[in-house]
Amino acid sequence: MPLSPDQIAEIEAARATPRLTLRAVSEGMESHLYKAYPVLDHGLVRVIDYMGDDAAIVQAARVSYGAGTKHVQNDEGLIRYLMRHWHSTPFEMCEIKLHIKLPVFVARQWIRHRTANVNEYSARYSILDREFYIPEPAQLAAQSVVNNQGRGEVLQGEEAARVLEMLKRDAATSYDHYEEMLSQEGQQGLARELARMNLPMNIYTQWYWKVDLHNLFHFLRLRADSHAQYEIRVYAEEMCRLVKDWVPLAYGAFEDYRMGGATLSAKALAVLKRRLAGEAVDQESSGMSKGEWREFIEVLG
Amino acid sequence: MPLSPDQIAEIEAARATPRLTLRAVSEGMESHLYKAYPVLDHGLVRVIDYMGDDAAIVQAARVSYGAGTKHVQNDEGLIRYLMRHWHSTPFEMCEIKLHIKLPVFVARQWIRHRTANVNEYSARYSILDREFYIPEPAQLAAQSVVNNQGRGEVLQGEEAARVLEMLKRDAATSYDHYEEMLSQEGQQGLARELARMNLPMNIYTQWYWKVDLHNLFHFLRLRADSHAQYEIRVYAEEMCRLVKDWVPLAYGAFEDYRMGGATLSAKALAVLKRRLAGEAVDQESSGMSKGEWREFIEVLG
């Protein structure tokens, strides 16, 4: 997403004048503030504001647990303890506000995470720009044959070309007609709240999205996961990079216990104990269904 | 929205076999259960389930306020008192589950109400039907010249015809290409999670939407309001009709205090007192801005 000179100037102006504050400051995050990190062909992620840092998580935990926590553990140990034991409230004490530009079909998946604050660009009030997501050839994948909600192999040759051509042409035609319907030259011009319905779901929208760190981690666990749709995963991955610089200790604990961890069922634990005791267990003797067994093997081999 | 014979049979089957329950029953709501009430050209509203009735609101209030409430007031008086004094928790004790079929651009507005539970049809997993919202001629309105997010006069003649033609043609073309991209005849077939991005926002989606009565009233106040976009207002109006039969006392209080009421500012109250004392007040002497004054006059003349 090439920024316009105006946008670049606006970002530079916002970064030009640091001010004094008594609040907690995360140096790692200050280095990212306002900068536009490109995602997909026209999307972006920008940090607009944040509240708190690793120390704020520790401080909130110490309100809860009192002086006892001061001696026992260092900050990293305490943060890892909180994450391991699902103590979510200290992580809720950090907050981030992001500016996201994203295709509408991604926005519709994103918004299912309800515990966040959102201000979206209103196509009822204003006119959308002519910007559509057109996948890179490497992302133009066939329907998975094993997973109803996944992708298989990348399309090749003529099929890929046909798809790209259709996506581009339909986007262009829809937008041309959007403009024609809105136009007030020689006609009244259709209401914006109606004209927008002609636009396809790969058009870009944008919003401010504000969320606390606990709910952000929940979002990232689901959306930075390898099973998430590529077009939302790339946003999640960009956000992971930012969060790592913002609250490195919390992010480390998140990586170990959530992203890299796994939840095993009572049945799976029973199988593991049998295997650790030297027994060979297969799907039939495991008590698991074929699907569960396959997922179990993926996790532990 | 003409239902298919299968759908009609399904609804009739669901309504054919009443069962015994010890729970609170609202006869008014039972008469609506499962029935598909058409909205727009292909949309619908259906009640799938509900919890509670007017008496449940009263009962919950009496848990809070104890025996004292038993003598003082009848049910209607108590419900009106609760509504007037913004006691929201007794209304939260009722719950409704609706099946809604609606255009995507309406769904995007709807989902901004976050305090509800949603299961939406997944176009990542399944294939959407060829159904698009095409406005009635009477709804094909120009952009308002006074309100950035509103409609003005209805489009006439050729302009209206051109708009309808564009909406219909682009929907048809987009859907044709959606099918072509998905097709696995002689090609791999694009992943559903990608192909869906070509569809315009007047395509229909559907979901189960579950909400408590307090949050439903909040939704209805905003969306059944005359300033709401027509395409969501018709859903809200249909839901008002259902809620009225479900909890007639609560709905009556809602109509009087919320839908028909108005919130006046401190400035507006001061002006009213002056006017009631016989003074003539105009915008300049009111202390209100022009916009505020115009809205104040709309409310009270």
Next chain:
Amino acid sequence: MPLSPDQIAEIEAARATPRLTLRAVSEGMESHLYKAYPVLDHGLVRVIDYMGDDAAIVQAARVSYGAGTKHVQNDEGLIRYLMRHWHSTPFEMCEIKLHIKLPVFVARQWIRHRTANVNEYSARYSILDREFYIPEPAQLAAQSVVNNQGRGEVLQGEEAARVLEMLKRDAATSYDHYEEMLSQEGQQGLARELARMNLPMNIYTQWYWKVDLHNLFHFLRLRADSHAQYEIRVYAEEMCRLVKDWVPLAYGAFEDYRMGGATLSAKALAVLKRRLAGEAVDQESSGMSKGEWREFIEVLG
């Protein structure tokens, strides 16, 4: 908690007159409706209403995933799949309303679960009854020496007697004074909203608590866990029994994947793979802290 004859009559009346409904009915839950199940010395759990059953979870999932789900799996398999993959929205489609009577210090822990609706008896408006939680001797435990928020051995002999005597006497004195302050005989009588502050936190309060099944499972996982405080755990266990009769398939999946399962970190998974490959791993070579290692051993031996 011995019910008064009035309360017994009220429950019998509520259960006496089944009515016809077209809604989903859970026979298992109907058998519990309104009945008061005792918890602790004066507490209770009662189901006042519910919405949905196992089939409603399946039905909501099929709205999302379309016809594809109809063929592949039976209801139990689908419910287990949803639970395993953290698909929370279908479980949110079920709702339960409970009447709970509980000590204030338990209520304060309970209310930290925010995604629920609550109507609590108001001591500002009404007068609380003279009912206090006094632990059974077997529950009168010493502070744990290993866990800052846990119990150790049961107190014995004179110490136990002293504690019980203090708890009983202070409760009685506080309540006597509460009544004296409120009394309007020969004096004005202190406002109820002030007098209540003299009461200790083992006094009983009561509320209606309404929650969806997904959030209820989250509550039960934390509060029916062996590390939860006994006085809230007994409520959670009673609720588990009710939920099992309400939605047996969902409860079965919950037991296997949540209550009986465990979340392992990336480090723990790495250790497991090494052990499964025949390597002996101890805490030092595991990369885990002592606390993590101890918890890991508890799970897998």
Next chain:
Amino acid sequence: MPLSPDQIAEIEAARATPRLTLRAVSEGMESHLYKAYPVLDHGLVRVIDYMGDDAAIVQAARVSYGAGTKHVQNDEGLIRYLMRHWHSTPFEMCEIKLHIKLPVFVARQWIRHRTANVNEYSARYSILDREFYIPEPAQLAAQSVVNNQGRGEVLQGEEAARVLEMLKRDAATSYDHYEEMLSQEGQQGLARELARMNLPMNIYTQWYWKVDLHNLFHFLRLRADSHAQYEIRVYAEEMCRLVKDWVPLAYGAFEDYRMGGATLSAKALAVLKRRLAGEAVDQESSGMSKGEWREFIEVLG
């Protein structure tokens, strides 16, 4: 609440070292950060962190409404417009984190506002201090004879003395016994999670409370209202003072439209129109109940 020298030193240290930030800064709020403002006899309100300022509200609104809003209105006009039309999302873009010390019976009322993040001092984990709320003589009021949940005249003479004596003595006795039960000298010592139940509800607890500006305004409207209980109202009033310095434009709009405004029912509006047209209307001809009429007269005379 006299702070300890340690606490004073901690606050001074936190305020001693301003750091540079690129984030939005509210000078008004910086002057309050970390300072402990006393409330009641041992309570306090402290701002620990904040996100955003008046300009952040405007900026978020402009994401939604696009460039159009840039020309039409100045910041104050836009903020007033948003408040008047219940556009809540821009106000949600500001966040505040407070440290509050408050009696438990106030905390129980406070926590009913669910849309906030809380870390409370854990009496399961740590030992509470010997600090109890004992009302000032001027706050020792009788039960209201007109309002079930309100106060009447201030208690006088011996009655007042008796009440104060009881409150003080019971608090002291309960705390003495709390300490005796916990003591490990010559005995095992009761678990903290049990001993706490002996403490009365005027003991002080403390928490970090984080909330967005929209939900904070909702809290303040209800709790700074003259009908709120005095002991929570003084916290709300202190917070109003802080918010006014943080976001002066938003606070001004809140004062005019929420705190000083009133919501009138359809019936009340109809009566007003008749009165403005010169008609004399009394309760009987108003269609309102006696209670509604009395409240209506309170608002408009």
